[in-house]
Structures are given as structure tokens and as C-alpha cells.
Amino acid sequence: MxxxxxxxxxxxxxxxxxxxxxxxxxxxxxxxxxxxxxxxxxxxxxxxxxxxxxxxxxxxxxxxxxPDEGGVPEPVSAPLDIIYEDSDILVINKSPFTAMHPTHNHQGDTLANAVAAYLLEKGQGGSFRAVGRLDKGTSGVVVCALNRLSASKLNGKIKKEYLALVQGTLSGSGVIDVPIYRPDPMKTLRACSYEKGVETAVTNWTAVENFENASLIRLNLETGRTHQIRVHMAHTGHPLAGDSYYGSFMPQYRHQLLHCEKCSFIHPVTDEKVELTAPLPADFEAALLKLRSGGI
Missing domain, CATH: 3.10.290.10 (RNA-binding S4 domain)
Structure with a gap:
């Protein structure tokens, strides 16, 4: 529309x-x-x-x-945890088990399919314009622009804060300034390297809570590289819980315990500041409760 x-x-x-x-x-x-x-x-x-x-x-x-332009994915109804909506943006708390876009491994079960179905049911067609993306196993805030103007004005302007459960005890805060590259162009796996031609990557972290052999940390990114938080934390010896790509800490969890908890941005039409928070998924919350009681 x-x-x-x-x-x-x-x-x-x-x-x-x-x-x-x-x-x-x-x-x-x-x-x-x-x-x-x-x-x-x-x-x-x-x-x-x-x-x-x-x-x-x-x-x-x-x-x-x-005008309403762009490719529209196949609409497939699925539950959406909507935390904010107006005529220009739709903000969703994404499940950690949901992929963002259709791929050869995911057809019809993605966030794009669910949003297409939701907008169709409202009589509001349009393409899926997620401003930024989250890995399939990462949960939390996803901002969807509902028109070309919103997409253009929000691109690169959304501030996000993440929570992650990592291996080892961390205190205080720190900055990880290590370039990231893709060793194999045919695979999504990333690695850290100081070789020429790699991408600059900077991650800021602050310790929130400590457990026996784990820490809950808050992070924000100065760059937005694929798998950046996961690669950087593994590189420093503190891989994320449940992240089988970059470590083996707490393998009982089916995905990395990484959650985009907060976002803030200037609304593309009203120019007002918008600040939103997404609650942790149930398994992440359960992991913290277990650690607080002395388990792992």
C-alpha cells in the first residue's frame, strides 16, 4: 500500500x-x-x-x-512478537529459531514470510525491508521499514545493545578492535586476522553479572560485520554459550545465547526519538536462573 x-x-x-x-x-x-x-x-x-x-x-x-515496490516473499502466517508498530515501521522481537530471509535451507519459515502474511492480513502489502539483520540463532529486536523513505533514513542509524552469555569470568569493560575476514568464500564462518584486505571490526563490551565459569555481558558495535560478536568473543577466549560455530561452551543450548535487547533511533517521519526493549527468550532466561542457583 x-x-x-x-x-x-x-x-x-x-x-x-x-x-x-x-x-x-x-x-x-x-x-x-x-x-x-x-x-x-x-x-x-x-x-x-x-x-x-x-x-x-x-x-x-x-x-x-x-510507491510500494520491491519483491514480496511468500506470505506464510506465523506468530510475531510485535513490540512497536505504526504506519512507517514495524519492530519485532525475533525468536532465536527464526531465519531472517528465505534461503535454500529455509523456505516459508522465515521472518520475511511471517511479516508478509501479517501485512497482507492488514490489507497492507509491501516488501520486507529489515534495517539490519540478526543471525538465525540470535534473538531480539528487528526493525522493519514499511516504505522506501523509512528504509533509507534508518539505514545505519539504529543503535543497538546486545546481551550475551559467555564462557569465563569477565569484569569491568573493554574494546575488541580486531579485523574479521571470511576464510572460505563458500562458507559463512568468519575469523579474526590482521592480514591486509580484511574488514575493520570494533566491539564494546561491559560485564553485567558473573557466575562460576560464565559472564553475562552487554555489547554494542561500532561496525556491523557478520558474526562479529560471536567471532570477537571466541577470539578473546570467551565464546558464547550454545555457539557450536565458534566454541563448545554449554552445548546443551540449541543456539548462541545472544540477544539484541535494546534499540534506539530517530523516527523517519516524526523525527522523535524511539527507544525499545525486547525481553529475553525463555531459554536464555532459564539459563541465567540456573546459573544463579549454582548450576550450569
Whole structure:
């Protein structure tokens, strides 16, 4: 479903071209402006179609109608833990057993399929635009943009905080600044290396709670490399619980105990700050309770 957004032209944009207002004030990408000006109702001023070079008057109502484009995955109904929703974004607490997108191993059982079905049931079609991604075994906050404008403005602008249960006792805080690379292009496995041509990767961590041979830590990323937290913690000798890719700590858990707990961002349309929290999945919570009682 196309998204209509209306702006009131402020005094300081009186006499300014529509394209300048859309790009600098509204944050509309040049690519989207190009698409809007080709539509019959793409850009309207007080209800009338205008050109992007036309000048605006303070107090006028400028309306854009964002087209609904992009590939739509097969809609397959599945439970969604929705923690926030409006006309522009949908925020979900992802299960640790759900893949983000369809692949040769996952057809119809992904978050993309479930979101497509949910939007279809609401009469609101559209492609799946997750802003950032989580590994299949990682749970927590996933922000989905419901239109091209939201996707463009949120890209790279979402701050996230993660919780992880790792092997060993950690105290205080630290920074892991070690490049990451892909040893085998045919596999998803990553590793740390200082060789030329690898990707910069920086992870910040803070200890939250200690147990006999494990620690709950909070992390945030300065870069967003594939498997970054998992690779960095394993590299420092503190692999994640349940992470069979990069360690063998607490193998009784079927996935890495890594959870994207918090996110914050500036709303792409209202410009208000949004802060959201996703509760831990049941097995992660149970692991902490067991450790607090002296078990493992």
C-alpha cells in the first residue's frame, strides 16, 4: 500500500525549490525523489501536482505518495512478537529459531514470510525491508521499514545493545578492535586476522553479572560485520554459550545465547526519538536462573 506523507513548509524554506526541501529537510533520497516526480500523484503542493524545481511558499502543504515496490516473499502466517508498530515501521522481537530471509535451507519459515502474511492480513502489502539483520540463532529486536523513505533514513542509524552469555569470568569493560575476514568464500564462518584486505571490526563490551565459569555481558558495535560478536568473543577466549560455530561452551543450548535487547533511533517521519526493549527468550532466561542457583 502506498504511503502518503504530508509536510508543512516552514518559514525558512519559503521560496526554496521542492527538491531542496525534500532532500535537505525531509531526508528523501535522490533516488526516491526521481521516482516520485515520475508519478502522477508523487509530489503534490496543496493538492496539485508540481515539479521538483518549483518553489515553495511557507505554510503550504507538500504531500508525497511513496510507491510500494520491491519483491514480496511468500506470505506464510506465523506468530510475531510485535513490540512497536505504526504506519512507517514495524519492530519485532525475533525468536532465536527464526531465519531472517528465505534461503535454500529455509523456505516459508522465515521472518520475511511471517511479516508478509501479517501485512497482507492488514490489507497492507509491501516488501520486507529489515534495517539490519540478526543471525538465525540470535534473538531480539528487528526493525522493519514499511516504505522506501523509512528504509533509507534508518539505514545505519539504529543503535543497538546486545546481551550475551559467555564462557569465563569477565569484569569491568573493554574494546575488541580486531579485523574479521571470511576464510572460505563458500562458507559463512568468519575469523579474526590482521592480514591486509580484511574488514575493520570494533566491539564494546561491559560485564553485567558473573557466575562460576560464565559472564553475562552487554555489547554494542561500532561496525556491523557478520558474526562479529560471536567471532570477537571466541577470539578473546570467551565464546558464547550454545555457539557450536565458534566454541563448545554449554552445548546443551540449541543456539548462541545472544540477544539484541535494546534499540534506539530517530523516527523517519516524526523525527522523535524511539527507544525499545525486547525481553529475553525463555531459554536464555532459564539459563541465567540456573546459573544463579549454582548450576550450569
Amino acid at each position: 502506498p504511503r502518503k506523507i504530508e509536510y508543512t513548509v516552514p518559514e525558512d524554506y519559503d521560496g526554496i525549490k521542492a527538491v531542496t526541501f525534500l532532500r535537505s529537510k525531509c531526508g528523501v533520497s535522490s533516488r526516491l525523489v526521481g521516482k516520485l516526480k515520475k508519478q502522477e500523484d508523487g509530489i503534490l503542493l496543496n493538492g496539485e501536482r508540481i515539479r521538483t524545481i518549483d518553489k515553495l511558499k511557507a505554510g503550504a502543504k507538500l504531500e508525497i505518495n511513496i
